[in-house]
Each structure stands twice: as structure tokens, then as C-alpha cells.
Amino acid sequence: MNETATNGFDFSVPSATTIAPSIDGLFYTLVALSAFATIAIVAALVYFCVKYRAGSSADRSDAHGARLNIEDIWIAVPLVLFLIVFVWSAVLYARIFTPPPNTTDIFIVGKQWMWKVQHGSGRQEINEVHVPMGVPVRLVMTSQDVIHAFFVPAFRLKQDVLPGRYTALWFQATKAGVYPLSCTEYCGTDHSRMGGTVVVMPQEDYERWAAQKPPAVEEKPHS
Amino acid sequence: MSERSFLNDGVTLRSWLITRDHKRIAILFSIAITAFFFVGGLAATWIRIELATPKGDVVSADTYNKLFTIHGIVMVWFFLIPSIPTTLGNFLLPIMIGARDLAFPRLNLASFYIYILGGIFTLITVIAGGVDTGWTFYTPYSTMFSNSYVLLAAAGVFIVGFSSIFTGLNFIVTVHTMRAPGMKWFRMPLFVWAMYSTSIVMVLATPVLAMVLALIAIERIAGIGIFDPALGGDPILFQHLFWFYSHPAVYIMVLPAMGVVSEIITCFARKKIFGYKFMVYAIAAIGVIGFMVWGHHMFVSGQSMYSGLVFSLLSFLVAVPSAIKVFNWTATLYKGSISFEAPMIYALGFVGLFLIGGLTGLFLAAAAVDVHLTQTYFVVAHFHYIMVGGAVMAYLGGIHYWWPKITGRLYHERSAQLSAALMFCGFNLTFFPQFLLGYLGMPRRYHEYADRFQMLNVLSSAGAVILALAYVAPLVYLTWSLFRGERAPANPWHAKGLEWTVSSPPPTHNFAHPPTVPDEPYSYSPESR
Amino acid sequence: MNTATERLHEQFDTSRQQLKASKLGMWTFLATEVLLFGALFCVYSFYRFQYPQGYALGSKHTDVVLGTIETIILLTSSLTMALAIRAIRLAQRRTSIALLLTTAAFGVSFLAIHATEYVHEWHEHLFPGHTFDATLRAVSGTEMFFTLYYVMTGLHALHVTIGLTVLLVLVELTRRNRFSPTYFTPVELGGLYWHLVDIVWIFLFPLFYLVSRT
Ligand code: HEA
Ligand code: HEA
Ligand code: CUA
Numbered sequence: 001m002n003e004t005a006t007n008g009f010d011f012s013v014p015s016a017t018t019i020a021p022s023i024d025g026l027f028y029t030l031v032a033l034s035a036f037a038t039i040a041i042v043a044a045l046v047y048f049c050v051k052y053r054a055g056s057s058a059d060r061s062d063a064h065g066a067r068l069n070i071e072d073i074w075i076a077v078p079l080v081l082f083l084i085v086f087v088w089s090a091v092l093y094a095r096i097f098t099p100p101p102n103t104t105d106i107f108i109v110g111k112q113w114m115w116k117v118q119h120g121s122g123r124q125e126i127n128e129v130h131v132p133m134g135v136p137v138r139l140v141m142t143s144q145d146v147i148h149a150f151f152v153p154a155f156r157l158k159q160d161v162l163p164g165r166y167t168a169l170w171f172q173a174t175k176a177g178v179y180p181l182s183c184t185e186y187c188g189t190d191h192s193r194m195g196g197t198v199v200v201m202p203q204e205d206y207e208r209w210a211a212q213k214p215p216a217v218e219e220k221p222h223s
Numbered sequence: 224m225s226e227r228s229f230l231n232d233g234v235t236l237r238s239w240l241i242t243r244d245h246k247r248i249a250i251l252f253s254i255a256i257t258a259f260f261f262v263g264g265l266a267a268t269w270i271r272i273e274l275a276t277p278k279g280d281v282v283s284a285d286t287y288n289k290l291f292t293i294h295g296i297v298m299v300w301f302f303l304i305p306s307i308p309t310t311l312g313n314f315l316l317p318i319m320i321g322a323r324d325l326a327f328p329r330l331n332l333a334s335f336y337i338y339i340l341g342g343i344f345t346l347i348t349v350i351a352g353g354v355d356t357g358w359t360f361y362t363p364y365s366t367m368f369s370n371s372y373v374l375l376a377a378a379g380v381f382i383v384g385f386s387s388i389f390t391g392l393n394f395i396v397t398v399h400t401m402r403a404p405g406m407k408w409f410r411m412p413l414f415v416w417a418m419y420s421t422s423i424v425m426v427l428a429t430p431v432l433a434m435v436l437a438l439i440a441i442e443r444i445a446g447i448g449i450f451d452p453a454l455g456g457d458p459i460l461f462q463h464l465f466w467f468y469s470h471p472a473v474y475i476m477v478l479p480a481m482g483v484v485s486e487i488i489t490c491f492a493r494k495k496i497f498g499y500k501f502m503v504y505a506i507a508a509i510g511v512i513g514f515m516v517w518g519h520h521m522f523v524s525g526q527s528m529y530s531g532l533v534f535s536l537l538s539f540l541v542a543v544p545s546a547i548k549v550f551n552w553t554a555t556l557y558k559g560s561i562s563f564e565a566p567m568i569y570a571l572g573f574v575g576l577f578l579i580g581g582l583t584g585l586f587l588a589a590a591a592v593d594v595h596l597t598q599t600y601f602v603v604a605h606f607h608y609i610m611v612g613g614a615v616m617a618y619l620g621g622i623h624y625w626w627p628k629i630t631g632r633l634y635h636e637r638s639a640q641l642s643a644a645l646m647f648c649g650f651n652l653t654f655f656p657q658f659l660l661g662y663l664g665m666p667r668r669y670h671e672y673a674d675r676f677q678m679l680n681v682l683s684s685a686g687a688v689i690l691a692l693a694y695v696a697p698l699v700y701l702t703w704s705l706f707r708g709e710r711a712p713a714n715p716w717h718a719k720g721l722e723w724t725v726s727s728p729p730p731t732h733n734f735a736h737p738p739t740v741p742d743e744p745y746s747y748s749p750e751s752r
Numbered sequence: 753m754n755t756a757t758e759r760l761h762e763q764f765d766t767s768r769q770q771l772k773a774s775k776l777g778m779w780t781f782l783a784t785e786v787l788l789f790g791a792l793f794c795v796y797s798f799y800r801f802q803y804p805q806g807y808a809l810g811s812k813h814t815d816v817v818l819g820t821i822e823t824i825i826l827l828t829s830s831l832t833m834a835l836a837i838r839a840i841r842l843a844q845r846r847t848s849i850a851l852l853l854t855t856a857a858f859g860v861s862f863l864a865i866h867a868t869e870y871v872h873e874w875h876e877h878l879f880p881g882h883t884f885d886a887t888l889r890a891v892s893g894t895e896m897f898f899t900l901y902y903v904m905t906g907l908h909a910l911h912v913t914i915g916l917t918v919l920l921v922l923v924e925l926t927r928r929n930r931f932s933p934t935y936f937t938p939v940e941l942g943g944l945y946w947h948l949v950d951i952v953w954i955f956l957f958p959l960f961y962l963v964s965r966t
């Protein structure tokens with residue numbers, strides 16, 4: 001990876017599409033909910049373990065006594081929470097699956113172990129995908145051999161790329177920059193090397209870039 | 224040794240190898256399963272060594288791919304799926320319901336030898352050069368592209384599937400027909416319920432796996448298209464069939480663990496399990512709904528959006544009964560009289576780690592979040608939390624809890640408590656960083672990775688060292704106890720349940736007089752400690 | 753008079769319990785068989801939905817006359833199997849042996865007819881792979897149809913063969929006077945298995961022989 005200075009201690013992942021903040025919103029809500037549930041349950045466990053440890057003098061009268069139907073509560077509460085999360089995630093999932101009209105289409109072919117890219121203008125590239133910023137882009141993808149998957153963490157998006165049919169992935173990039181891209185569906189020997197970069201550039205730059213004949217030696221656009 | 228027990232009723236090797244006593248078969252299984260655990264663990268060790276640095280400098284890419292594949296195959300099919308059912312289940316199920324043996328003792332022995340045969344195929348696969356498809360055997364890679372020993376490996380898994388089916392069938396019939404007088408359905412210990420439910424899932428899901436593997440073999444051998452799109456097939460169909468088995472399989476792995484934990488917690492809290500009936504319903508609900516959520520492994524596979532949404536919803540629903548169980552275990556402690564012998568530490572460890580594993584399962588069930596997290600280390604962390612943190616902890620907890628019963632010896636309590644605690648810490652250090660790695664975007668099944676992930680990977684590898692020590696420790700002190708351990712009384716924990724009414728170790732036919740069961744299980748009371 | 757009774761295995765208390773266990777065991781086993789074929793039926797339906805033309809075309813090339821004969825044979829064999837059990841109940845040992853043998857004979861003729869079908873199809877280049885008929889291959893799904901045809905009928909034929917072995921063992925046991933009107937569990941269980949094999953065929957027949965004709 002050439003794009004970021006790394007010291008092995010970088011705990012952030014950029015967020016560069018319109019959908020990314022929404023996914024993060026749900027993700028962090030789940031983190032909060034889970035943290036709350038974990039802390040609450042672990043606290044209860046520890047509290048009981050201490051208070052009711054063998055030999056403690058805590059009151060144990062009526063230990064098996066009748067009490068209100070507490071199970072109903074702890075079926076209902078998680079169920080309601082789960083349903084809320086489900087609906088929230090369903091809305092986002094539907095957004096991921098429904099591209100707006102008039103997308104800029106880019107064609108991508110995966111094969112062991114590289115990504116071949118063809119732009120509408122006819123310009124081609126390998127293991128690098130230039131995309132315009134601020135407009136909806138749709139990647140139309142297929143594979144020549146086994147299943148691969150196109151994953152850009154900064155976009156919070158991923159899609160399997162299958163042989164014998166097309167799958168699509170749409171996004172609208174929001175931040176110019178160079179982002180790592182990886183193949184995440186296991187595809188054989190060099191699966192872990194089947195990566196590359198996605199270069200997000202302002203739309204005019206993209207159009208100029210796409211219209212250019214590729215220079216003999218591709219120079220790396222630096223951000 | 225004065226008393227007659229199943230252990231000294233015939234001491235030749237032959238008397239062990241052709242035994243039909245469920246207790247002896249349980250011991251045969253536990254030896255084989257432990258061996259496979261260390262085979263899988265050795266592969267894991269190698270994986271973690273490789274991943275300590277970003278570059279692929281220890282093994283080649285192909286070797287790495289074979290390592291995680293064999294790790295997955297061995298750990299899932301040769302360790303975790305058979306672990307609790309064939310050892311603790313085999314040993315305890317008949318005794319817990321007051322029977323002299325399983326309904327079909329010969330089938331039980333056959334199940335063991337089928338397991339061994341499947342295991343031999345798997346070992347031959349490794350010796351011949353390995354298999355590199357991942358434990359999921361995704362097509363068309365597995366059928367048309369892999370140059371490794373896919374057929375041998377698939378044959379091993381195919382064969383061991385019949386061992387599962389036979390064990391499951393045996394348990395189902397035994398529970399239905401061999402209960403002692405008075406052992407009504409709602410008087411059965413939760414461990415028996417868990418085994419029963421697991422058995423049903425095994426019997427119904429495993430044939431599908433067998434068929435899928437057979438179809439893979441046909442496509443690979445004959446080059447006839449079934450799943451390969453180049454030949455008119457559809458790889459997504461393979462995924463549906465595979466997960467139709469493999470999702471229920473994850474409940475095959477966790478239901479028995481839940482059963483064990485229920486037994487342990489109620490015993491060491493000296494309290495009746497909270498909400499017995501709800502626990503039973505939860506077990507059943509997990510078994511049933513578990514069959515309807517397989518598509519949550521395929522949110523980005525290219526299946527339709529609508530199937531994705533349905534599977535997402537069902538995945539949230541299947542989590543509700545698990546939640547009930549967690550709450551009920553916690554509530555069982557309330558007003559108990561709790562002591563912390565090793566089995567209890569394992570059981571409490573299970574609850575905590577299962578909780579985290581389960582909650583992160585919800586992240587993955589939320590389809591939109593899964594789009595980002597799938598195929599990354601987040602998933603790896605999720606399932607290790609449940610399977611290693613959860614199910615393996617529970618298995619070891621059960622082994623400790625019933626060790627005196629099975630072997631007639633007591634182990635060194637302090638060592639056991641320490642290694643349980645060590646395991647808990649080592650486990651979290653190994654796998655918690657993987658959640659972060661996943662969110663940051665490190666894909667799974669990667670031989671090499673970007674430098675920015677190194678720190679967390681080093682933590683994970685360091686944790687794995689501690690974890691390895693914590694797994695070797697029981698092997699040492701438990702073996703030691705076999706020879707030097709104090710003799711165990713019939714009921715060292717003052718526990719309830721039929722298995723504690725017979726001597727330790729139990730006599731060959733379990734009960735001198737057929738027992739009768741007058742009342743509900745778990746008649747513990749906190750005052751009586 | 754035949755007084756053969758069952759040996760009570762030591763893990764059971766009563767022979768009623770033992771009988772119940774054997775029956776439940778058999779039913780559970782049959783459930784696994786249903787799931788085994790069920791997986792294939794899913795594959796079948798999945799592709800049929802995807803390739804209706806290919807399936808229709810493929811089905812035209814299977815031999816519906818032979819298929820019908822095979823169906824009749826198997827249905828009749830189920831009847832003779834049921835009658836064999838009845839005969840044992842009525843203590844008619846010889847009749848029972850004769851009926852079991854008839855059942856087996858039906859099974860053998862089923863396999864024989866099916867084998868001629870296979871041979872015939874081989875000559876007509878209906879076997880998937882590089883020998884497959886090129887004009888048929890042009891319609892997508894036809895080859896898949898035949899793949900599933902061979903896999904599913906082949907697996908079924910394997911089950912018939914296993915059933916035949918069971919029948920022969922039962923004949924031998926009956927000959928040795930192992931059963932009586934009060935004890936004939938193995939025959940009953942063998943019968944269940946045979947009926948399952950029969951029922952599977954009842955599903956296979958329309959799926960492979962009657963696609964375009966419905
Ligand atoms: C024993 C094994 C086991 C178990 C029990 C589970 C349990 C669950 N799993 Fe997991 N899973 C695996 C093993 C297991 N899983 C494996 C091996 C894989 C990866 C396979 C591969 O690709 O190689 C996987 C992958 C996996 C995926 C696919 C990920 C991907 O590849 O993209 C998903 C997605 O939905 C998922 C979801 C769940 C859910 C919702 C549960 C639920 O059953 C969990 C329910 C439990 C709880 C939720 C905890 C208790 C809850 C509470 C106490 C509630 C209180 C909280 C609140 C009120 C907020 N799992
Ligand atoms: C029950 C199931 C189970 C269990 C118990 C484990 C246990 C462990 N697993 Fe694994 N794991 C899986 C099931 C399991 N795993 C599955 C299904 C996959 C997916 C495979 C795939 O992608 O196809 C996977 C994948 C997987 C990966 C991801 C690989 C990748 O995607 O590239 C990693 C990485 O860290 C890992 C690590 C570990 C570790 C450190 C342990 C530890 O808990 C193991 C600890 C045990 C030991 C360390 C043994 C102790 C003994 C010794 C070390 C002695 C050494 C030997 C001698 C001295 C001779 N596992
Ligand atoms: Cu391509 Cu992994």
C-alpha cells in the first residue's frame with residue numbers, strides 16, 4: 001500500500017461516500033447498544049456473584065418464590081430493539097441496492113488475480129479505478145473465472161463479483177483521495193494480493209482523465 | 224480398585240475397541256476429538272505466526288490457504304460438532320434419563336468408526352498436500368479451479384457427516400423411548416433437551432451437506448455442470464445449499480454448550496434454573512428458526528434484495544431465544560449461594576463471551592452493516608467468540624464438571640481455576656482486536672495484509688500464545704489426575720440429577736435398580752449449602 | 753407352529769420398548785433420506801425455474817413408455833411387499849417368502865428396464881459432457897436436465913439396489929423361521945424402506961418424464 005504513511009497503528013478508516021456516514025451511524029448505534037447490554041448484563045452477573053457468594057449473609061428468603069412474569073419483559077424488550085435495528089438496516093440495505101437513474105457506469109472484470117477496468121470513454125486500467133466525485137457511479141462487474149468480491153472500506157461497500165453474470169455496485173463519492181481496494185471473496189493463491197486503489201477525483205478532472213489516451217508509463221496521481 | 228465400574232470391566236485394548244458401552248465409546252470419542260483439536264490448533268498456531276507480520280514470510284500463499292482451510296474443516300467437523308454430543312452427550316444422556324445404554328449401542332460404535340474413517344481421509348488430505356478451498360468449499364473455485372485435494376477432503380467431511388447422523392438418530396430414539404419411569408418430558412435436565420434438539424438438527428441438516436458434497440464431487444470428477452456458470456450452473460445455488468446446512472450447524476455447535484452451562488450454573492448457584500420451561504422453549508425455537516436464516520451469509524453474494532431482507536429479519540428473530548437464555552442464566556444467580564469451582568468459571572466465561580459473540584452476530588444480521596463487515600476479520604472474531612469463547616469454554620467446563628464422574632478422580636482445583644481464567648484473558652486478547660481489524664477493513668483469508676493492520680495482528684498473535692498455554696494446561700493436570708488424583712465420591716459437587724446417584728465411575732449398566740423420577744429437575748436450594 | 757420371538761437387547765426393559773425404538777429409528781432414518789433427496793429436488797426446481805425450455809426439451813427425450821412401465825412395476829411391488837407382511841402376520845411363511853421374492857423380482861426388473869434406458873440414452877448422446885448432443889446443448893438447460901436426471905435416478909437406483917439386498921436378507925431370515933405373527937419387526941422396517949424408495953420414484957417420474965406433457 002502506497003497511499004498512507006503507516007506505522008501499524010492507525011485505527012481510523014476514512015469515510016468517502018454518501019452512504020458511509022449512514023452505515024457508520026447504524027454501526028455505532030449497534031456498538032452503543034451492545035456495550036450497554038454487555039455492561040448491564042456483566043454488571044448484574046458480577047453483582048450477584050459477589051452478593052450471593054456462598055457464605056455471604058445476603059437475604060435469600062423466597063429464592064424460588066413467585067414473581068412477576070419477568071420473561072415477558074425480556075422477550076419484549078430485545079424483540080422491539082431488534083425490530084428497530086432491522087428496519088433501520090433494511091432502509092439502508094435498500095438504498096445500497098437501488099441506484100438512482102443516470103449513473104456514470106464503469107465496467108469491471110475480476111480475474112485471478114487482478115481487476116480490469118473499462119471506462120465509458122473507452123479508457124482502460126488495471127488494479128486502479130478512477131471515479132468521479134459528487135455524481136452517482138455504478139460499477140458493473142463480472143468475473144472471468146471464480147467468485148471475487150470488490151471491497152472498498154472507505155466506501156463501506158462490497159459486492160461479490162460472479163462469473164457468468166453481472167452484479168452492480170453504486171455509490172456517490174464525497175471526498176477526493178486514494179483508497180485501498182481489496183478482493184474479499186476467497187479466490188485462490190493470490191487472493192490477498194488481488195488489491196488496488198480507487199482514486200476519487202473531481203468530476204471535471206475525471207472527465208479530462210477519462211478522455212486522455214493513457215500515457216505510455218502511467219503516472220500515479222498524487223493526492 | 225475395589226468397586227466394579229465400566230472402567231475396569233474388561234481391561235484389554237480389544238475390550239475397549241469393540242465396546243458397546245456408551246460410556247466407553249464416549250471416552251474413545253474424547254481421545255480422538257482431543258487429538259483433532261490439537262491438529263486444528265497447530266494450524267491455528269501457524270496462521271497466527273504468519274500473521275504476526277504483514278508480509279507473507281513464513282509460509283507461501285498456497286500453504287497459508289491450506290492452513291486456514293484445514294483449520295476450519297478440522298475444527299468444525301472433527302472437533303466442535305462432535306465435541307459435546309459424542310463425549311459428554313454419549314456418556315451422560317442415558318444416565319441422565321435413567322437408561323442402561325443408548326437405544327442402538329452398535330450404531331453408536333459404528334458412529335465412532337465412521338468418525339475415525341472420515342478423520343483418516345482428512346489426515347490423508349493433509350499428508351497428500353492439503354486442500355485450499357476454505358471450509359466453505361465455494362464453487363466454482365472448489366470444482367473447477369483448485370489444484371488441491373478437494374475430493375479427498377470432501378470425502379472426509381461426507382463420511383463424518385454420517386457419524387453425526389447416526390449419533391443424532393440414536394439420541395432421538397433414546398430420548399423418546401428409554402426414559403425411566405417418571406422422567407416426563409418436562410422433568411428432563413436441560414442438557415438432555417439440548418442434546419435432543421441438537422440431534423434433530425443434525426439428522427435433518429446433515430443429509431443436505433452430504434448431497435452438496437456429492438454434487439461437488441460429480442462436477443469436479445466428470446466436469447458436468449451443476450454449479451459452474453461456464454457449464455450452465457449457478458454458484459449461488461451452491462451457497463444456498465451449503466448454508467442451509469451450515470447455519471443450522473452453528474446451532475449444532477452452540478446448543479449443547481448451552482445445555483452444559485445450564486447444568487453448571489444451576490449447580491454452583493445452588494438454585495433451580497430460572498424459567499425452566501422458557502429455557503426449553505428457547506432451545507426448541509433456536510432449533511426451528513435456525514433452519515430459516517441461512518441466507519444471512521449471502522448478503523453481498525448477488526441474491527436478491529428481498530431475500531436479503533427476509534433473512535435479515537429472521538436472523539434478528541433467532542437471536543431472541545438466545546437473549547432469553549442469557550437473561551435466565553443471570554437470573555439464576557439471584558439469591559443463590561454461589562461458589563466458583565473451575566466448571567463455574569468456565570460457565571461464567573461462556574456467558575460473557577457468548578454474549579459478545581452473539582451481539583456482534585446482530586451487527587452481521589443487520590444487512591446494511593454486513594455489507595461492510597462481511598468477509599472481514601469482524602466475522603472471524605464473531606464466530607470465534609461464540610465457538611471458541613463460547614462452545615469450547617462450555618465443553619471444557621463440562622469436562623471438568625463431570626470429570627470426577629467419568630474418571631472417578633478429582634483434578635487439582637487451583638490449576639483448573641487458573642487455567643480457566645487464563646483462557647478467558649488469552650481469548651479476549653486474541654480475538655477482540657480482530658473486531659477492530661474487521662471494521663478497519665482487513666479481509667479474512669489473507670496471507671499478506673497492509674502495514675496499517677500490523678499492530679492489532681501482533682496483539683492477536685500474542686493472545687494466541689496465551690490461549691495455547693491455557694489449552695495445554697488442562698491436558699497436563701487432567702492427565703495427572705488420572706494417575707495421582709484423589710478418588711472422587713459419587714457426588715463431589717452435591718449436585719442433583721440421576722448421574723450423581725450412581726457411583727463414580729458408574730457401573731457398566733449404570734443403575735443397579737431402575738431409577739424412578741419423582742419430581743422436577745434441579746431441586747437445589749441455596750440454604751442447603 | 754412358529755414361535756420365534758425377538759431377542760430382547762439388554763438396554764431395553766420390554767420388547768414393546770424395543771419395537772418402539774426400532775420403528776422410531778427407522779422413521780428418523782427415512783427423514784434423513786427425504787432430506788437427502790429433498791436437496792436434489794431443490795436443485796431440480798431451481799434450474800427448472802431458470803430453464804423451462806431446456807427442461808421441456810430434455811423431457812421429450814426420456815422414454816415415457818418405459819417410465820410408465822417402471823412406475824407400474826414399483827407400485828405393484830409396494831403392494832406385494834405389504835402383502836408379504838400380512839402373510840407373516842397370518843403365519844403363512846411360504847406365502848410370505850413368495851411375496852418377498854416377487855417384490856424383489858419387480859425390483860430387479862425395474863433396474864433392468866432402467867439400465868436399458870440408460871444404454872439407449874447413451875447411444876442417443878444424451879449423456880452430459882463432451883459427447884452430449886450438440887443441437888440439444890444449444891438450448892440452455894437441457895444438459896442440466898440430463899445431469900439431474902442421471903444423478904437423481906441414479907441415486908434412486910442405488911436405493912433400489914440397497915432395498916433388494918434388504919429383501920434378500922429378509923427372505924433368508926424368513927426361511928430360517930426367524931419371524932412369527934408376534935415378531936416381524938425387520939420385515940416391517942424393510943417394508944417401510946421399500947415404500948420410501950417407491951414414493952421417491954412417484955416424484956421422479958413426473959419430474960423427468962412428463963415436463964412438456966403437462
Ligand atoms: C456456534 C456458532 C455460531 C452461533 C451460535 C452464531 C450465532 C449467530 N450468528 Fe453467526 N456465524 C458463525 C457461527 C455462529 N454464529 C460462523 C462460523 C460464521 C461464519 C462462517 C464463515 O463465513 O466462515 C457466522 C457468520 C454469521 C453471519 C454472516 C456474516 C458474513 O459472512 O457476512 C451472520 C449474519 O447475520 C451471523 C449472525 C448470527 C446471529 C444473529 C447469531 C445469533 O444466534 C446470536 C444470538 C445471541 C445473542 C444476540 C446474544 C444474547 C442477546 C442478548 C443478551 C440480548 C440483549 C441485547 C439487547 C437487548 C441489545 N453469523
Ligand atoms: C470450532 C472451531 C474453531 C476453533 C476452536 C478455532 C480456534 C482458533 N482459531 Fe479459528 N477458525 C475456525 C474455527 C475455529 N477456530 C473457522 C471455521 C475458520 C474459517 C476458516 C476459513 O476461512 O475457511 C477459522 C479461521 C481462523 C482464522 C482466520 C484465518 C484467515 O481468515 O486467514 C484465524 C486467524 O487468527 C483463526 C485463529 C484461531 C485461533 C488462534 C484459535 C485458537 O483458539 C486455537 C487454540 C489452540 C491451540 C493453539 C492448540 C494448543 C496447542 C498447541 C499450540 C500445541 C502446539 C503443538 C505442538 C507443540 C505439537 N481461525
Ligand atoms: Cu479475487 Cu479474492
Ligand SMILES: [Cu+2]
Nearest residue numbers: 470473517520
Ligand atoms: Cu449463520
